Amino acid sequence: MNDSGSSSTAGASPSPANTAPVEHATEVRLSQLLTLGTSISAAVILLGLAIYLWRHASERLDFTAFRTHDTELNAPSTILTMALSLNGIAVMQLGVLLLVLTPIARVAFTLVIFLVRRDWLYVAIAAVVLVVLSLGLVGFRLH
Amino acid sequence: MTAGLLVTLLFGSALVAGFAGALTGLGGGVVLIPIMVLLFGIDLRYAVGASLIAVIATSSGAAAAFIKEGYTNVRVGVLLEVATVLGAIAGAVIAAYVSKDLIAVVFSCALFWSAYTTLRPLKPLPPDTHPDRVSQYFRLDSEYPTKSPDGTPMMTAYRVHAVPGALAIMLGAGVLSALVGIGSGIVKVFAMDRLMRLPFKVSTTTSNFMIGVTAAASAGVYLQRGQIEPAIAAPIAVGALGGSLVGARVLPRIKTLWLRRLFAVLVICAGVELLRRVIQGGM
Numbered sequence: 297m298n299d300s301g302s303s304s305t306a307g308a309s310p311s312p313a314n315t316a317p318v319e320h321a322t323e324v325r326l327s328q329l330l331t332l333g334t335s336i337s338a339a340v341i342l343l344g345l346a347i348y349l350w351r352h353a354s355e356r357l358d359f360t361a362f363r364t365h366d367t368e369l370n371a372p373s374t375i376l377t378m379a380l381s382l383n384g385i386a387v388m389q390l391g392v393l394l395l396v397l398t399p400i401a402r403v404a405f406t407l408v409i410f411l412v413r414r415d416w417l418y419v420a421i422a423a424v425v426l427v428v429l430s431l432g433l434v435g436f437r438l439h
Numbered sequence: 440m441t442a443g444l445l446v447t448l449l450f451g452s453a454l455v456a457g458f459a460g461a462l463t464g465l466g467g468g469v470v471l472i473p474i475m476v477l478l479f480g481i482d483l484r485y486a487v488g489a490s491l492i493a494v495i496a497t498s499s500g501a502a503a504a505f506i507k508e509g510y511t512n513v514r515v516g517v518l519l520e521v522a523t524v525l526g527a528i529a530g531a532v533i534a535a536y537v538s539k540d541l542i543a544v545v546f547s548c549a550l551f552w553s554a555y556t557t558l559r560p561l562k563p564l565p566p567d568t569h570p571d572r573v574s575q576y577f578r579l580d581s582e583y584p585t586k587s588p589d590g591t592p593m594m595t596a597y598r599v600h601a602v603p604g605a606l607a608i609m610l611g612a613g614v615l616s617a618l619v620g621i622g623s624g625i626v627k628v629f630a631m632d633r634l635m636r637l638p639f640k641v642s643t644t645t646s647n648f649m650i651g652v653t654a655a656a657s658a659g660v661y662l663q664r665g666q667i668e669p670a671i672a673a674p675i676a677v678g679a680l681g682g683s684l685v686g687a688r689v690l691p692r693i694k695t696l697w698l699r700r701l702f703a704v705l706v707i708c709a710g711v712e713l714l715r716r717v718i719q720g721g722m
Binding site for chain 2 (some may be wrong): 334346349357388400
């Protein structure tokens with residue numbers, strides 16, 4: 297059983313105490329990526345909310361019925377073009393989209409970490425997760 | 440309701456849901472959906488879409504802290520993710536051939552039972568327990584932060600057991616979440632706690648780590664269907680994010696027994712919500 301990463305001298309059996317510090321240092325990078333992703337999306341959403349409420353705060357909203365034809369904000373490309381013209385609703389949706397991308401970026405980054413460590417078993421595992429996730433995001437119809 | 444009021448109310452609810460969701464590893468959707476549907480009169484399809492966003496926000500927000508502090512077992516998370524996403528596909532495929540109502544009723548009974556058993560923790564395995572073969576192969580054994588009897592922080596090693604059984608249950612969790620759309624986090628925590636014998640805080644934080652990915656997997660489909668309504672999802676997202684950050688700060692200080700109690704309450708909420716949908720025909 298090979299050990300992870302930098303130390304090739306470790307001859308002892310892989311007890312948790314041996315591997316944990318090295319692993320933990322790389323896992324903190326994952327944590328930083330999540331902080332970055334959530335911060336950016338929160339900032340974009342808050343900007344969108346501010347623009348939206350500035351213009352529409354006293355407008356009446358009704359979501360008691362689902363509107364199937366209200367689909368202009370369902371595709372990433374339209375969200376982006378509308379957001380760039382500072383449409384409040386579109387900026388909010390762009391932030392939400394960035395939030396959805398955060399866990400996917402996290403899986404991709406996990407894959408990179410395992411690649412760098414040459415941990416092929418987990419490279420394979422993370423790759424399967426990433427492929428299924430990407431299929432889900434491009435709207436691969438499961439139903 | 441005016442936009443300003445709705446945004447404020449949604450933000451406040453998501454704050455609570457994100458807090459509870461981050462602590463329990465369940466994402467908080469089971470709290471949010473009934474609030475949105477029953478109190479604010481929002482259509483279930485919008486509520487489900489927004490709750491998906493809340494789960495992603497809670498998961499990503501809290502996971503950053505949990506990983507840094509050393510609670511999350513990233514290997515266990517990544518390994519179990521495979522089974523969940525594959526299960527989700529299987530569930531979507533068989534969805535056309537089974538009665539969702541029947542499954543929801545059976546599952547809600549299982550939820551009430553699991554709420555009861557969660558309150559009765561298993562005895563921790565002695566640290567010198569012989570290592571599990573499969574767990575060694577995947578290098579899952581790890582350590583997590585605890586406090587020594589005199590109150591100083593320390594790391595405690597633990598072993599992971601019953602990996603094949605847990606993978607099978609994760610497949611089932613994926614199938615269930617695709618069929619009834621609720622409770623995959625509950626099954627995850629339950630399997631890690633009861634079967635793999637992980638410490639409870641490791642189980643909840645590792646579930647928290649995974650649920651964002653499970654939710655993101657189906658987000659594309661929900662977006663296409665128009666179920667992600669920005670005016671609902673945006674305040675929910677920032678609220679859940681804020682709540683999850685508070686939850687992440689509280690987790691190291693909360694007693695495991697109280698965490699189990701909170702978990703049991705949310706599990707009962709999920710069971711009731713499932714039955715409510717069956718009765719109202721929203722499955």
